[in-house]
Amino acid sequence: MEKYKTLEIVPKTPNSPVFHLYLNRPYIHNALSRDFFSEFPKALSSLDENPNVSVIILSGHGDHFCSGIDLKTLNSISQPLSNDRGRTAERLRREIKGLQAAITALELCRKPVIAGIHGACIGGGIDIVTACDIRYCTEDAFFSVKEVDLAITADLGTLQRLPSIVGYGNAIELALTGRRFSGLEAKALGLVSRVFGSKDAMDEGLRAVAEGIAAKSPLAVTGTKAVLLRSRDMSLEQGLDYVATWNSATLLSDDLTEAVSAHSQKRKPVFAKL
Incomplete structure (x- = not known):
């Protein structure tokens, strides 16, 4: 299995179709470096293409899930390489689009990704979890859409994904204030589905849910994820048409x-790998 500088992939239980993907820079609270943005889509792609993987659990090593983008990375991206403002702006736009693509890789992955959040989930951490399929957290988790306090308009997906998760009014309040909110408030807002009393309890809850999903038809699971994501940007009629086309290709399996x-x-069904 490939080694990464910023990530770790762990198949914790032998022969289990549930794989763990860890943010692995605990000494700086899993801040997101340039290496992360190149490694993350590669790691997700490798898990997506592995027929032994059915569900991915994404969490962080150490005391925190993610403290946001590494300020060194942010500073390096914003440094002009040319006196030509047009060319500098064009390069910066490509840089931002590349960072966005690393986060969108979570949605492009066919396999469901479940986020387990403990400690801090700030800035880029919010970008990551809003692109995941299911989110759980611990009671001591805390969140902040922090970019506005760094004089940045959040640009890696939070402003696009958060409103459909927590509602426009809640999303704009969180994004404009940058305020810190708790795991329990995250549950009340709908950002997370469940809150656990401890990290151990969350890890066990994550495992049980992931194993349950992994036991289902992989065609039905990947289809459900794909149709929900596509329907998010469609009218009801378009969404119904899309799922009819999808099922016409996969239903007779x-x-x-x-x-x-x-x-x-x-008895329990036994499905072929995908």
């Missing part, structure tokens, strides 16, 4: 036959 057979025989 061996998975459907196996699911019906297992139900009638009162």
Whole structure:
């Protein structure tokens, strides 16, 4: 398995289709470096293409999930390389688009990604978790859409994804104030689905949910993720048309036959890898 500077992939349980992807710079609270933005899409792609992987759990090593973008990285990106303002702006735009693509890789990954958040989830950490499919956190987790305090308009996906998760009114209040909010408030806002009393409890909860999803038809799971993401930007009629087309290609699979057979025989279904 490939080694990364900023990440670690761990198949914790032998023969389990649930793999753990860790942000792995605990000494600086998993701040996001340039290496992260090149490594993250590669790691997700490798997990996506691995037929032994059904579900990915994303979490952070150390005391915090993610403290945001590394300020050294931010400073290096903003330094002009030319006296030509037009060329400097064009280069900066390409830099930003590249960073955005690293986060969007979470949505491009066919396999569901579940975020387990403890400690700080700030700035770029919010960009990451809003692109995940399911989010859980601990009671002591805290969040902040911090970019406005660094004189930046958040540009890696939070302003696009957060409103559909917590509602426009809540999203703009959090983004304009940059205020810190707790795991319990994150649950009340709908940013996370569950709050756990400790990291150990969250890890066990994550494992149980991930294993449950991994036991389902991989065609149905990947299809559900793909259709939900595409339908987010469609009208109801367009979304219905899209899922009809999707199911016309996948519905008549061996998975459907196996699911019906297992139900009638009162046993657990066994599906082929994807």
